[in-house]
Amino acid sequence: MDKEFLENITFDELALGQQASLNKTLKQEDISLFAVMSGDVNPAHMDPVFAKSDIFRGIVGHGMWSGSLISALLGTVLPGPVTIYLEQDIKFRKPVRIGDNITITLIVRDKRSDKPIVTFDCKGVNQRGDIVIEGLATVLAPTQKIRVARADLPHIEIHNHDRFQAIIQSWRPSAQRLFIR
Secondary structure (H helix, E strand, O other): OOOOEEEOOOOOOOOOOOEEEEEEEOOHHHHHHHHHHHOOOOHHHHOHHHHHOOOOOOOOOOHHHHHHHHHHHHHHOOOOOOOEEEEEEEEEOOOOOOOOEEEEEEEEEEEOOOOOEEEEEEEEEOOOOOEEEEEEEEEEOOOOOOEEEOOOOOOOOOOOOHHHHHHHHHHHHHHHHHHHO
């Protein structure tokens, strides 16, 4: 895959059975960033103490993190730039945990004859071969060939500053004495 440019595959170039894949490993930073962007701060994703007692017995990634990998593959590889995501029907089969390496594969399932609409089979598999997500995605495929420079993404760091909580707590009694007098 070209790291500097994105080139689409037009509706006419797409063939039934054609496929593309990408893989990504879920990191704690991905969970934190997804929570910031989506507002989904469900303790199953954010609170290790809570998560130990829930159904998954530990922190799990947001289901839509896996779904967003499908969107990334559709928008950058197959069919690529100018693709419009119309519909999805996905099922989350197993939780994705920090350190899981997920391979998302899209396969052209159907092409409509009256419009440039394409349906893809979608599947995400972890490093153990477990299906974690599967379903269908329907897109309006590009009809014009384009090649564009890949966008430069900003460097983002997420800091949780929990390490300062002990210091803050240790000063709290002193601060109260200063202001109560």
